[in-house]
Amino acid sequence: MELRVETRASSHGAVASAHPASTAHPASTARRASTARRATAARRQGRERATQVARRIGTALRESRLAQGRTQADVAEEAGITQPYYSRVERGHEIGVTLEVLASCAAALDVRLAAFIEALPGASLPRDVEHLRRQALVISLATKGAWAAEPEAAVPGDGLRPRSIDVLLARAARREAAVVEVWDLLTDGGEAIRGLEAKVMATRERLGPGWRVEGLLLLRRTARNRQLVRELAPLIAARYPASSAGWLAALTNPDRPMPDAGGFAWSSVAGDRVIAARLG
Template identity: 50%
Template structure:
């Protein structure tokens, strides 16, 4: 009986062992392949980013009118190493060294993690939601919407207005700039003024200047606690730059019979970008 049991167990266990071993081996091989693919993708991304950083370094240096030797001296590096970085070969360079090189140019190193392209929403989804909100609200006022409207002719990197709204019959136009996060407020205000002026020139018939079109600027700001605090702390600045009441702007956006206000304005959006809210009722 003992011999029979041993033989029976051997007959049963041997194939089972082989199957288990094979499954384990295949699983380990698959995990190794996945791990290898991850590492290879990481190496490829590092090479790409090193190339982008090298181009950015070279462009920043040339804008500043500096030589590689000048940057090297400020960063306490060799000129050949700066050249090495500019050629996109800084993949193994530490983050600290990149930050020092950026500081030598009066710049700062910026970094973030982002989702790999796929099923996830785009990184600028909050911005897109507010553009959509502006377009939907303005449709009630018979405005024609043109998102990401470029305003500079014959340039590789034209400035763009987030949404341009037009009522051709009334010859009215609005340059809408959407702000999810207020950072350099002064630069943003100057940018709006320049875009409004350029848009007026683009719309005007040749030889007539800007006559005939009324062009105004409108900020649409995401109503986060941080943005609200900034507007509260510097309210006199914002009131001077955006003197029109938000209630006037909301009527002009939603009522075809209401003319665009005579001065630039500012409105909030709620957190989910479902409605425009008056900043100065």
């Protein structure tokens, strides 16, 4: 053991003392610092993910409640919680809410809670009935336009994040393919845009030269989604510049070519119509 000798003055003269020198190793200190940084990052990311999931669930509960014409007080009473607390859950402000409370709120509104929880970042969300209804609508319309439809078409992932295209449409005679993504709840506009673009790029790579591949974002026309689209209108118009009416015509008419850029359109709240969008 290394000893360090110190000399200090006293009333009796200089006094020497010896004690072990510090044995801390730089590598050990660096590991502890690295662990602390990772822990801080994990807590921050966990809070961000929890906030995102809370907003998804809150939005689902709110839209289900409004669709049924019910009040917050009515649903809160049935779920066994207070109206102010339920209001915070709907707004996504209660990331510490228990699963039991969420399940009670969902049961009061007959909502499939699991359909709004994203298990892995980048993974496709579980499909609920409303989502499937809109996929069926796209396929039905596209049949009129001589498109071959493939629902839940697989696209390459990283093994941990399975992804699929909601509906992949193709017209081999025209060498055209349309990647159609259906969104019920627009909780993150950037996520929707990035996800569609990534799937378009993957499809272009898979089909190879000679094919034209574009994307169509189909969004449920709820009051909340309309408000978000109004706020993001310049961004959406820049990313999806093609005529919405042109896309609808191409879907339903075999003689109309697919637009040469991405498009955006609405689906009705009931899921029985596709509606041209006006962003200007």
